[in-house]
Structure formats: C-alpha cells, structure tokens
Amino acid sequence: MTDIFSKEKRSWVMSRIRSKNTSIDLKMKDMLSAINCNFTMYPKMHGNPDFVLDEKKIAIFCDGDFWHGYRYFEKKKPAKAYWKNKIETNMKRDKKISRELRKEGWSVLRFWEHDLNKRNQVCINKILKKIHERQQ
Template identity: 65%
Template sequence: MADIFTPEKRSWVMSRIRGTNTKIDIKMKKMLQENKIKFEMYPKMFGNPDFVIRKKKIIIFCDGDFWHGYKYHEKKRLPKKYWRDKIETNMRRDRRITRKLRRDGWSVLRFWEHDIEKKTNTCINRITRKILEK
C-alpha cells in the first residue's frame, strides 16, 4: 500500500508529532506533583528522559505504546517497511540508553502509555518504592 501523502507532506505531518508535553507526560507530571515528589522535567542529559529525580538518581521515561513498540513482536507485522524500521530503531535506542544510564549509576524506570493512563496507582507505587530503596 502506497503512502497517501507526498514525501514533503509526510515530513510535515511527522514534524507535528510532539515529543514534549504529551498527554502521558502531563499525566505523569500531575502524579508526581500530587505525591509531592520533587522532579525535573525534560532535563538536558543523555537519553533525553522525561523526568529526573536527581537526589535519588532516578530517571523516568514515558513511552508511547506505538512509537516504542509495546508488544511489537506479538502484533501483526506492519505493512510499511518505513514504520517497522522506525519502531525497531526506537526500541534498540531505548535499550541502549537504558543500559548506559544504568552503567552510570542511574535507576531507570520506563512506563508504557497505557499504564500511565489506566494504572496510575501502579506507576506511582513503582516510583515511590524506588525512591524508598535509594
């Protein structure tokens, strides 16, 4: 199936997809604030995490289900090679970033979009447990 957009239009459409202040990032920010957890949002550091709790050396990533490949290998294969390559590259990059940050002494927490939206208590409990163990 051919793309319905020209390469220029596809580029424009893709440029409109936000990487910051997404719905799940805002929901995570609200959860952290409600639980009085001091954090920094979008710190300028390796891996571009969504949140960091510097005093405890905890990094939080909020991963979109589609873009970061939730159950990617269980799903029907995407018809367009472009999308397969894009998502698989994102997944490899996520693993590489997580490994490096952990080697550098950070605790890395990754939350899926659907968990942030539907299992907020589970997410905040994971963060709280990690804070208490550090």
C-alpha cells in the same frame, strides 16, 4: 498498504507529533506533583529522560506504545520498511540508554502510554517503591 496522504501532507502530519509536553508526559508530571516529588522535566543529560528525580538518581521515561514498540513482536509488523526500521531502532536505543544510565548509577523507570492512561496508581506505586529502595 498505500498511504492515504500525499508525501507533503504526510510530512506535515508527522511534523505535528510532539516529543515534549505530550499528554502522557503531562500525566506523569501531575503524578509526580501529587506525591510531592522534586523532579526535573526534560533534563539536559545523557539519554534524554522525560523526568529525573535528581536526589534519588532516578530517570523516568514515558514511552508511547506505537513509537517504542509495545508488544511489537506479538503484533503484525508495519508494512512499510520505514516504520519497521523506525520502531525497531527506537527499541534498541531504549535498551541501550537504559543500560548505560544504570551503569552510571541511575535507576531507570519506563512507563508505557497505556499504563499512564489507565493505571495511574500502578505507576505511582512503582515510583514510590523505587524512591524507597534508593533511600536505603
């Protein structure tokens, strides 16, 4: 499939995609605030999680469905090699970072964009369950 934008226009469009304060990050922030969690947003640490609950050593990632490959192997792959490589590299990096953080004693929670948008209570319950587990 041919891109509908020129190379310059595509570059401009892509430059507008944020990595911080995205809509799903702000939803997670609201959820954590609603359950009175002490959290740090975008901490400067290995793996760059979106949030950490320092006292419990819980790292939270909010993953966009497209960028992080939700059901990637069940769907038709992107036609352009660039996008295929981008998404697959993100997926490999996500697994590696989660594994490394767990080795360092962190619990890692990853939430998909569609869950944050449509299943808030499920996300909150997972966080509360993890907090409870880490207290014992």
